[in-house]
Amino acid sequence: MYLRFLRVGLLACLTGLLVACSGGSKQTDSSSPDALFTLSGTAGDTDAAITATDANGATVVETVSDTTSRYTLAIPQSAALPITITARGGTNLVTGGSTGFDLLGVAFIASANTINVSPLTTFAVRIAECSG
16 A cells, blocks of 8 residues: 555656656746746636745736636746646546636746646645655
């Protein structure tokens, strides 16, 4: 039983890391402190409130996911990394109901341009928080 839990946890962590570190090459204007980088992805829920919070706990930008659960956020280059994406509320695309908890994802670098949030990425974020 313990080994199975460990395998599931490891798989979730690796999945979360792959999603959070989706890479991509984005050009940003580093000469201006107000230059933007864009984060987009899916939240799994339509009409979910999407909030980007920086490393200092400040809300950087907010939006709402669309009817296909996609979102796009323009993050100020001056925001302290990592950026935590939180999806709250909305309607789950699969079940038609509420997810019942916040979905989380994290962008560690400004060149990460796709951050999908799901129960698996939420699990990976929570494990990382618990491990310090």
